[in-house]
Amino acid sequence: MNKEAFEKGLKTRREVLGAEYVDNSIKNADAFNMPMQELVTEYCWNEIWNRPGLDRRTRSIINLSMITALNRSHELKLHVRGAINNGLSKEDIQEVFLQAAIYCGVPAAIDSFRCAKEVFAEMGI
Template sequence: MSNTKFDAGLALRKEVLGADYVERSLASADDFSRPMQELSTEYCWGHVWTRPGLSRRDRSLLNIGMISALNRPHELKLHVKAALTNGLSREEICEAILQVAVYCGVPAGLDSTRIAREAFAELDAA
């Protein structure tokens, strides 16, 4: 698949999430999962993340809150790492998760804290 929004989304997705991760995701896609990879790349990354209205840092901060509230651990770990790439500090990520705990419940905050710590440990070990 190649079009302007997909190509822009793919480039940005690789910058934020890491080229290796994105290339593995696309390479491992089969006939069932490929449409979701294409949708995510074009729609999320190409249409929304490339918009000028918010910085990458702000989008990452929003994602930490929303993904924590939705209890999506795999995506949260990925976006915690991306948030560091986009300029958030570990302290700011901690503060965002505390905010989630207050407004979405302590269990969401506890799970999100655990997942963020796992992400930090993986980065520190690399």
């Protein structure tokens, strides 16, 4: 593990997903899954999210689209929260899911709408 890349990724991960969630993920990691925490923090959150080519808002749009296509509700809820933190509105997220419905399938998009509504309720928006 590259400690500097990990720390940069950890900073970005906290800014997007929220420090409480990220710190709990790291704190609750054990010898089995800590290597995965290190991998995603170093590579996803530093090497990709910190690249200059796309802003965080755009990266959130891409993530919501791909996670909808994969039908991964836990990750979707996390990234809906991150998308709000990165400046997307409920209406922006709605548009992403409507487009995903056509290109990824209606059932996947319906699940994404359900997940987003839960997050919006939790966030009071």
